[in-house]
Amino acid sequence: MNRITISIGILFIIVLGLNLPFWLQEETKDTAGTQDDSWLPNYQAKGMKSSLYDKNGKLNHQVFAKTMEHYELLGFTLFEAPEYTIFTNDGAEPWKVTASEGTLYEDNRIQLETNVRIKSLNPSSQIQTLTTEFIEIDLNTRTIVSDQSVEITGEGFKTIGTGFNANLITETFTLDKHVQTLYDPK
Numbered sequence: 163m164n165r166i167t168i169s170i171g172i173l174f175i176i177v178l179g180l181n182l183p184f185w186l187q188e189e190t191k192d193t194a195g196t197q198d199d200s201w202l203p204n205y206q207a208k209g210m211k212s213s214l215y216d217k218n219g220k221l222n223h224q225v226f227a228k229t230m231e232h233y234e235l236l237g238f239t240l241f242e243a244p245e246y247t248i249f250t251n252d253g254a255e256p257w258k259v260t261a262s263e264g265t266l267y268e269d270n271r272i273q274l275e276t277n278v279r280i281k282s283l284n285p286s287s288q289i290q291t292l293t294t295e296f297i298e299i300d301l302n303t304r305t306i307v308s309d310q311s312v313e314i315t316g317e318g319f320k321t322i323g324t325g326f327n328a329n330l331i332t333e334t335f336t337l338d339k340h341v342q343t344l345y346d347p348k
Contacts, residue, residue, distance in 0.1 A: 203231035203240075223248045223301060227264075239266040244274065247283075248304060250331045255284030257330050259299065270301040280306070280328075289316045289335060292328070304330040312337070320344045 207230045214222045228243035244264040249256045258281045261274035273296070280292040294312040299305070306328040314321040314335065325338030 201233075201236075204234045206231050221249050225266075237268045240264075241266065244272075246272065246274075246299075248299070248301070248330060250304060255282065255287070257282055259297075261297075272299045272301065273297070274299070287316075287333065289314055289333065291315050292326070292335075294326075306330065309338070311341075318346050320346075 207227075209228070210230045211224070211226045213224045216222045224247040225241070226245045227241040230239060230241050232239045241264040242262075244259075244261055246259040246264075247256050248259060259274065259279070260281075261278040262276035264272055264274040266272050275296050278294050278297050280297070282290050292312055292314050294308050294310045296310045297306050297308045307326070309325045311322070311324050312326050314323070314326075314337075321337070321343045322341045323337035323339055324341065326335060327338075328335045
């Protein structure tokens with residue numbers, strides 16, 4: 163090796179040694195400084211209560227939640243301990259739906275999870291309560307679907323099954339798989 167090759171090699175190592183800390187510092191700065199704003203809520207509320215009306219001014223549904231976080235870029239709202247009161251078009255008694263957590267999407271679809279309970283506020287309704295771990299409600303059609311186990315209770319009976327479809331307007335409930343029905347006539 164001649165002196166020129168050795169000099170170029172030493173010069174290269176010196177330049178590399180001087181720029182290496184700068185390159186490493188810039189990389190750590192970039193990774194720490196980038197946070198996607200879509201993962202941050204646009205607004206938060208505690209003890210929130212909201213009422214939504216249809217085009218004719220009739221009460222469509224009310225919601226109360228312990229906490230609420232709205233993510234506009236992602237298109238959903240998260241609720242902790244939501245309580246929905248869903249009104250039907252014909253003026254019948256509403257239904258109250260509660261859960262431990264829920265998600266409302268922009269297309270008026272709600273997914274409720276953990277300790278879900280649907281209760282008729284009409285004391286003469288044949289079906290009084292449904293309990294399950296997951297449901298999806300379409301607020302436009304007032305229909306409910308679930309693929310989880312469900313317990314349905316009413317006056318003098320209790321039915322256990324897996325998966326169901328429900329229409330709150332017509333009060334029709336269809337089990338996907340019937341497991342057991344217990345009758346208690348009075």
